[in-house]
Amino acid sequence: MAAFRRRPSRMIGISLCLLGLALAGCSLVAPAPAPSAPRNDVAALVREGHHAEAAQAYAALAAPNSADRDYYELKGAEQWLAAGRPAAARQALAAVSPAARLKLPVLRALVGASIALAGGDDAGAGANALRELARINPPQDAHDAREYWWLRGRGEFLSGNTVAGVRAYIARERWLTDPAAVGANRQELFSQIRAAAVRGDSFAAPAHADSVLAGWLALGPVALELERNPMRVNAALAAWQARFPDHPASATLIAAAQTEVRAVTTFPRQVALLLPLSGDAEAAGVAVRDGFISAYFQQDAASRPRVRVYDVAATPIAQAYAQALADGADFIVGPLTKANVAALAPLTDGRVPVLALNFLAKAIPAPRQFYQFALRPEDEARIVAQRLVADGRLRGVAIVPDGDWGTRVETAFTQELTRLGGAVLDAQRYSSSQINFSAIIRSELQIHPVPGGRSTHRADAAFVFIAGPPSITRLVIPQLKFAFAGDIPVYSMPGGFAPNPHANSDIDGMRFPDMPWMISADPVTAGVRAAVHAAWPANSARWDRLYAFGFDAYRLVPALRSGYFTGGAEISGMTGRLRLDAQNRIRRGLDWAQIRDGVPQPL
Known part of the structure; x- marks a missing residue:
């Protein structure tokens, strides 16, 4: 898919597992060598898709003294995975004896690898799966071989081993006989390549690579353009096809990508851009406009829409909207401020779609075809809370600024962390002019000086969350280290980082989410x-995030107009992974990085 992908939950994972199994006509792992045939009622539960009930039935068959106990525990774990309950699968796997690695090596390895991949979509999950698979040789039974190479491919891609991942999917295809299963395998490989391209993994082909392997790897740079900037990708697709005319991906995948590129780059005839280009919000409005126009110039001149810009600071929003309609606008982007968005909503009737660049208050219902896109700090704070829980850091302290912005961030962060089972042990505020944070650090972390030794701090704080601009993170983190609390991981908001490798050496170790444009x-x-920096060198660094916001606003127009978000599709934008929720709000997924030697490195 071009510039977006339909994302399964957490990973190209269990849902694709079930799809792959259906296409291959098999279960997750081969039942052989089954010590005895499962009871008819269990087999029926599996066939009918009642996976949780089947898992419970297998658990009942796994009598403590049964010689077949390990087999049934493993089959139960398989069914818990199919039911989408990885925790129950891990519990079943824990009940399997160490002897199963000798008695049932293939089944044990495949189930163990599946559970590892169900535990996350990161390099750690991939490495765990590969460790499980390393215990066995590639199976020669067709059923087992399909699952082995599928799990191996996913594990290699998650571990950043692109060449090995491609080779695994190619090896899997040799064991597939159903054309539909072959097609699904190639589609999943293409999805893995696209995800790897966005992560920045290497696609360098090894020496003497055959044309099939080389062709898949050559799709990496093309896939990156599909994801990030589809307005320039058609030439790259054509060049790839000319180079690899007989490649397995050429017949269907590339043709489908070209069709989807048309869907997300076909604009209406005229777009109206409603922004504050004077007054208090002028600087922000101009930055969004310039980002929007930057995306406009990425597109071929022949396919660009006509764009008319209206200053809603100089003209009342109702008048500007009416004028845009009278001028023939087929799609409206803006306004930017919350007040203008709230004023515009009741004026629209759904005949001309609107992409507002802020969110309505929850109490205000959105009209038909009224879409909303914003860089909301509350959403970013929730993303940090979610990552903390995923990292196993459930309890910690927060340092947030005074004022409305700080209150919104603290409330969203605390609520999300609490909802997920964590807790904020203490949260303290600072003023915008504050330089010395020692009192806050001593209080929150319960610093106790030790005469002649290192100070101690509370042992129950697993993180320090800092909300604020780079000037604040560059002050707080060195002071944490000075107080001998530098061993506590620091997480920040996206705004806590700005590119500057010399100044950022003070914040080494800080973890934070941010948009691709920044990191x-x-x-x-x-x-x-x-x-963009070359076009507007004077202001680009300060307004980077708003340039990216305007760029993505332009890209959203054809995607919203064509209905391409239907079914959970995403756009890999400059501000993050963009999807449309049930309330017609654009939601963002952010990338994670850690500062190392002053430079953000992906996590």
């Missing part, structure tokens, strides 16, 4: 970012 080093993002 991605991939050549497509870097090229667009450099073009």
